[in-house]
Amino acid sequence: MRCKIFTIVLSFVYLYGWGQQEDSIMIRKIADDILTNGKAYENLRVLCKTVGGRVAGSPQMYKAESWGQKALQNAGADKVILQECNVPRWNRGGKDEAHTINDSKKRSLDILALGNSVGTGSKGITAPVIMINSFDELDRRQDEIKGKIVFYNYRFNPLFVKTFNSYADAVKYRGQGPSRAAKYGAVAALVRSMTHATDNNPHTGATLYNDSFPKIPAAAVGLKDADILVDIIAKDKNAALFLKTNANILKDTIGHNVIGELMGSEFPDQIITVGGHLDSWDPAEGAHDDGAGCVHAIEILRVFKAIGYKPKRTIRIVLFANEENGLRGGTKYAEEAKAKNENHLFALESDAGGFTPRGFGFTLAIERLQAIRQWLPLFIPYGVYEFNAGGGGADIGPLNKAFGTPLAGLQPDSQRYFDLHHARNDVFEAVNKRELELGAINMAALIYMVDKYGL
């Protein structure tokens, strides 16, 4: 049998019977419309260029909400609503600065304060710097930490082909690093940026303070400057840094999930959620993270209307508030769903960039996942060849917790994502129109299949 199997396997031939021809035609229709009349790219341009970076609670957040409402209305939503939720208000407060002190050249370092971090105060902090390569090393050298700036130099691992694995491996230094250093008396923390980019852009992102320890200022440093710092520390045991960050945390304010619906024709109470998050870090335009996810989701609604596909179940497009530093939008969405006892069949998120698609990751019983892998031949012509176990998205996670709702996340090619994730270069120009459109095509195809066959 083996011989025959691999012939069948790898030519990706006809693998399931019912309706495949019809589905293939419908998905081609979706693709043709998106590749010809797609609005995802233009929607993204407007978001990036007229709103830009949009941290939760900032004036840009409100502009982005208006953009989202309008884009969903233009796409043809049956109704568009704003779902209120509290959001935190972290504010960078000015230009972050750092330079070496006793280095002969007094070099500036390109840094970005971490999201949620406290500022140094207007005078900044001047202190000796200690390089730490791992939490093990931190614990071993705990007696040397007091009064110092801890520089976490943990390297992004190039050996993972799927770069989200490198991120999962490294991000704890950004998330937990400052508080773990504070535990031993550090006065500030710097982290080597989570990227294998060839440039020097620092990559920000949220840190999570542990309330048991003092909150110390924290920032990310770009790779070239991180390497310079490594050299300086190697040459001079008394190397010191000046650091000035200006961040402050104001009290919570009101933000919104922006929601557009296509009402289901047969089972309007069965809800399929598709979303991305509307907030982004401030130094860039949040083009891939996660403007792309927002316009992907909106495009599904648009294309269904454009080709006259009337979903059986209700398709709800959600542009979530505050993913980056609080997850308040996703949390609120699930809370309200629970309070209203809604029926959530499935949720799909795009939060891994607008790159050429390769797969979907599913949080779903393994037998169900195996069953829907028979759909893959429909997706392969559009670049998706993997339905992987595990995946979803931060914003739809609470829905799974609340109801056990099956989740999926779009998995685009990940090679370029961490070159620009949370960095200045995450701008509209870094997005390719067709790659973005192929993401929307595959997402729309998946939603069409789930709407038609259930899950």
Next chain:
Amino acid sequence: MRCKIFTIVLSFVYLYGWGQQEDSIMIRKIADDILTNGKAYENLRVLCKTVGGRVAGSPQMYKAESWGQKALQNAGADKVILQECNVPRWNRGGKDEAHTINDSKKRSLDILALGNSVGTGSKGITAPVIMINSFDELDRRQDEIKGKIVFYNYRFNPLFVKTFNSYADAVKYRGQGPSRAAKYGAVAALVRSMTHATDNNPHTGATLYNDSFPKIPAAAVGLKDADILVDIIAKDKNAALFLKTNANILKDTIGHNVIGELMGSEFPDQIITVGGHLDSWDPAEGAHDDGAGCVHAIEILRVFKAIGYKPKRTIRIVLFANEENGLRGGTKYAEEAKAKNENHLFALESDAGGFTPRGFGFTLAIERLQAIRQWLPLFIPYGVYEFNAGGGGADIGPLNKAFGTPLAGLQPDSQRYFDLHHARNDVFEAVNKRELELGAINMAALIYMVDKYGL
């Protein structure tokens, strides 16, 4: 059986027995070395930034040959040779210019003369312009062509997901368009660039004059200016253009294929050729087309030496001369192989850019192709999931003609390729380090498998 098949199929499980574990380990070794110590990206930087555009016969061609020799030596080739071949010498000769004449605004059009085209002479050409959307239309309107500039406005079709199909569909207007227009008395030809880019860069490339008709000047125009031209022609039936191109063709000169070898340990007479082409169009750096292919090929040699893999057969890395406007390098290589009665087992080319890999295309008996598809599970972890029927590369085509040698071509994701193909923006900065490296990994893996198991 169906149920079982698709489970097996789509989990891409263990599909062949012999040596798979060993092969998987070896390919991981290749990948780890390239992702950690790879030189492809740095080699490409040097080629792009110290040589730049390198049309056959230009001074840059010779600089590129020196670069190639050195890169192959540094990679550890057992020997490096220059294989002499005649190359044509087309020379752009200066800045190409075009503007509208009787349009109220006298707009400049961004154009690039086509490779191999003749110049307009120093005074340029001023003539009415006629828009032609297809060769059918040209033939139908043959009486209207005389004395005019024919503007071919054939659109790059967005509906092909694999963009090389759009190119295959459109490129005849660049290749044959000028001569077919000259047949009816046109004085020059403009072609809408073969791209679905969102910018205005013109995309050059070779035209092929038919000696039966006068050689008329010919150039490509960027998409935005092409659309402006469409509008102008729609509004004004007497619209006219000024066109000045400065190209000239000097007599042939001597160029070289640059060849580096790893001698086979068991079957040194069996040759596996791996290549890309060293020449590129002049307005850019030829980063994706085809600097990427050159550094891919060199990287295979480097990694085999670095990890201590001693091929059984002779691996010959060839940086081919003059692919773009003559194919003299590839032709010469096959001629010499024939004259020496060499034994060419297999040839692989990378000439579709340094983007994230998705597959290989094979020119190979279908039963053999089906048989080697059992290798696919080894490639999937590195992003290659398709072994397609059909493919190879222009430079290795003559080898297939001469000997029936099986061919393969790397098939990277094609969405971005025609955004920069033959245009100014085909520069080093448009190449992502890891995407480039993944191409080299998959190519090295394929060469390893063919070397080990034959074909």
